Amino acid sequence: MNTLHTLRDAFEKLEERADAAHVVPPDFTVRPAGRPHRSNLARYGAPAAAAAAVVAVAGGVTLWQHGHGGAIAHQPAADGSTSVAPSTPARSTPKRPARYVPPSTVGQLEAKTRAILGRLATITVDPNRSTDCGATQISLPPAPGKVTVRLPNGATTSVPTVPSLAPNSDCSGAALGGSLTSAGRTGGFDLDVFTASPGSTARCDESTTCITRRSANGSTVATSTWADGSVPGGVTYQVEVVRPDGADVLMHLSTETNPKGESSVSSSQVPLTLAQMTTFAASDRW
Amino acid sequence: MEFSEYVHAQHPALLRFATVLTGQTWLAEDLVSDVLGRAFERWTDIGAMERPHAYVRRMVVNEHLSWRRRRQRSTAQAEPPDEVIADGADQHVEREAMIALLARLPRRQRAAVVLRYYLGLSDAEVAAELGCRESTVRSQIARALRTLRIDLTRSDSLVGSPLETR
Numbered sequence: 229m230n231t232l233h234t235l236r237d238a239f240e241k242l243e244e245r246a247d248a249a250h251v252v253p254p255d256f257t258v259r260p261a262g263r264p265h266r267s268n269l270a271r272y273g274a275p276a277a278a279a280a281a282v283v284a285v286a287g288g289v290t291l292w293q294h295g296h297g298g299a300i301a302h303q304p305a306a307d308g309s310t311s312v313a314p315s316t317p318a319r320s321t322p323k324r325p326a327r328y329v330p331p332s333t334v335g336q337l338e339a340k341t342r343a344i345l346g347r348l349a350t351i352t353v354d355p356n357r358s359t360d361c362g363a364t365q366i367s368l369p370p371a372p373g374k375v376t377v378r379l380p381n382g383a384t385t386s387v388p389t390v391p392s393l394a395p396n397s398d399c400s401g402a403a404l405g406g407s408l409t410s411a412g413r414t415g416g417f418d419l420d421v422f423t424a425s426p427g428s429t430a431r432c433d434e435s436t437t438c439i440t441r442r443s444a445n446g447s448t449v450a451t452s453t454w455a456d457g458s459v460p461g462g463v464t465y466q467v468e469v470v471r472p473d474g475a476d477v478l479m480h481l482s483t484e485t486n487p488k489g490e491s492s493v494s495s496s497q498v499p500l501t502l503a504q505m506t507t508f509a510a511s512d513r514w
Numbered sequence: 515m516e517f518s519e520y521v522h523a524q525h526p527a528l529l530r531f532a533t534v535l536t537g538q539t540w541l542a543e544d545l546v547s548d549v550l551g552r553a554f555e556r557w558t559d560i561g562a563m564e565r566p567h568a569y570v571r572r573m574v575v576n577e578h579l580s581w582r583r584r585r586q587r588s589t590a591q592a593e594p595p596d597e598v599i600a601d602g603a604d605q606h607v608e609r610e611a612m613i614a615l616l617a618r619l620p621r622r623q624r625a626a627v628v629l630r631y632y633l634g635l636s637d638a639e640v641a642a643e644l645g646c647r648e649s650t651v652r653s654q655i656a657r658a659l660r661t662l663r664i665d666l667t668r669s670d671s672l673v674g675s676p677l678e679t680r
Contacts, residue, residue, distance in 0.1 A: 229663050229664070229665035230608065230612060230662060230663045230664045230665070231664060231665060232631065232664060232666070234608050234609065234612045234664070235612060235627075235631055235662065235664060236631070237608070237609040237612065238609050238612035238613045238616060239534050239628075239631070239632050241609050241610075241613060242530075242533050242534045242537065242613065243530045243533065243534065245533060245539055246526075246529045246530040246532075246533035246534075246539055246542060247526070247529075247530065249529075249533075249539035249540075249542075249543075
């Protein structure tokens with residue numbers, strides 16, 4: 229038999245794992261909180277020195293570090309102090325020059341979606357489930373630290389910094405929700421297109437199956453199927469493709485009117501196959 | 515308290531709690547980042563609370579128990595080893611076996627155990643956190659302890675004190 233000591237040891241070990249796995253503050257992306265069915269991804273990028281920023285994607289959040297996006301780049305010094313590098317734009321601008329620029333409005337996203345779907349399917353967009361601001365990027369200020377400044381006499385000294393606690397915010401991408409019809413079948417869908425955090429990969433959410441893979445072009449692809457236990461015949465497919473340039477295309481499509489589930493069944497089969505959804509999400513026309 | 519202040523101060527504690535709750539670091543990341551996203555949206559209200567961290571921690575528990583989180587990949591991936599006999603030299607093995615046993619617990623049982631023995635909440639407080647009756651909490655914890663093969667009669671009462679500062 230075990231004792232509570234063993235349980236406490238196990239808790240402490242799990243805490244150690246948490247500390248080892250997470251260097252704080254991290255980068256992470258969270259999926260839209262209110263996004264149907266999707267249970268919000270979290271992705272950590274490579275942890276860097278000081279500060280973090282948040283990106284909320286239609287209600288979700290991504291934490292970035294200033295080091296990734298510009299703003300004020302604090303360069304760690306040997307003594308733990310930092311010096312201020314020239315400022316760059318406050319928005320979390322990609323470090324790499326070829327970062328993806330997503331559609332920024334529902335109209336743009338809808339137009340692209342229709343163009344890429346072509347004759348494969350038609351969509352009806354529900355304005356109540358779509359948003360121009362698919363992602364809000366919020367920049368958390370850097371942690372308190374020291375800044376090395378050069379005095380008029382040429383000497384340097386370290387002064388403590390107290391960061392502004394007001395986060396900056398901006399938007400990334402757009403989100404659509406509505407219904408999709410193909411081959412006489414109609415089901416609810418949602419689609420998010422935005423720029424993911426550096427290092428993000430495609431992942432499944434709640435599902436009864438999950439397949440992830442990396443494409444030859446470096447994109448990561450995740451496909452999964454979720455059976456709605458509360459609705460007979462309720463099935464939702466999820467496909468996510470994350471390209472190396474940060475383009476993140478995430479789609480849910482269901483036999484139900486709402487891909488989140490717990491809604492009425494509108495079709496006996498999901499209107500598109502996972503393969504068709506993957507082709508759509510992986511299109512180079514995004 | 516500003517949101518960014520809160521994140522800087524409590525993010526590590528939230529990740530530890532979520533890791534203990536879920537047993538998996540990646541899932542803890544997932545949970546915490548989701549919850550922080552929602553907390554940010556409502557920070558005007560949450561930040562004004564007397565104990566915002568307790569509220570956010572409760573959001574973590576609720577999110578973990580949410581139907582949206584019922585992912586197959588979050589279930590135990592392997593059968594735990596057979597019961598390990600403690601001999602003083604096998605603490606590591608014991609601990610790993612316990613972690614494996616924790617992973618086998620149904621979510622609500624695990625949440626009850628974590629709230630009771632990790633946070634040190636009373637049965638009444640656990641019931642309030644989980645939205646159930648105290649009797650339900652007691653029965654869930656009793657079942658969980660059986661699964662964990664924990665003999666309370668052999669356990670020092672001091673170990674029931676919380677690991678995390680409330």
